[in-house]
Amino acid sequence: MTIFLSILWNNVIPLSVMIALGITLHRVFSLDIKTLSKLNFYLFSPAVIFNLLYTTDITVSVLLKVLLFFFVFMLLLYGCVEVMIRLRGTPGGMRGAVRNSVLFYNSANYGIPLNQLAFASNPYTLSVQVLIMMMQSLIPNTYGIYNVNAHKLRAKDIRRTILGQPVIYAIPLGFLFHTLQVPIPQALSTPLGYLANAFIGTALITLGVQLGSIKLTFRHPKMKDVLLACGLRLIGGPLLALAVVWLMRTNGFTAVDALMAKALIVSSSVPTSLSSVLLAVEFDNEPEFASQVVLLSATLSIATVTAVIYFLRI
Known part of the structure; x- marks a missing residue:
């Protein structure tokens, strides 16, 4: 119990305090969530992704293993979501909302600070989380947009929307500049550093503001779907990650060490990403359902x- 309380106090409560500050600020001042979202979406998020990929040393071995884990994990998670959708007979646009609420998890403004707290800012585990964050930033801006629009927009319109997302350019540029060791002039590196450093605090405050604008109601007509989506995200996610890591650890070519295994499991345990809400609001696809899942x-x-960190430590 002492270890459990220590993890709660040192690893999870600090994140909760920042989120609570965002909720309080929104309740007092009614902050504009759209402005904060645009700052995170078009400035802070691309900046931190580029900066982390540019400054973090990621070996080819780590890259391949994390990507293999991610694709197998997401495939299994997608399969679980599809089974749930089909068993419940989920209709039309609601299917896309359910998929997004489970498949898109908060690997950035929740996952990065959680990783730094849980692993004492270990650069190795941070590199693992950066790669997960990279993929989780890329998928909502590509597949996620397609998922909520496929039933109502033409392919050309969806493609134009996807190509307007800054993250899809920040990722290859970060890798390219790091690989080629392209120097960034101080006039650009200094503001880039300011933007990247502002990411965690601003993102957690933004998450709090978003949550502060949502009212949780257990009388919501789709509450059963909300609870199932939360269960798949918070319990199914870590269990599937554990299974994938176990399979990889028994295979010589894909074997992951204990530290990487723990980082991958922790990365899969975080709650639903705000991306699911932003996509739902932006494209008018079950925004109330998406908001309820994010909050709960x-x-x-x-x-x-x-609990996940506790079991990994013992």
């Missing part, structure tokens, strides 16, 4: 994330 999963994650 963030609340329940205080207990579930603490």
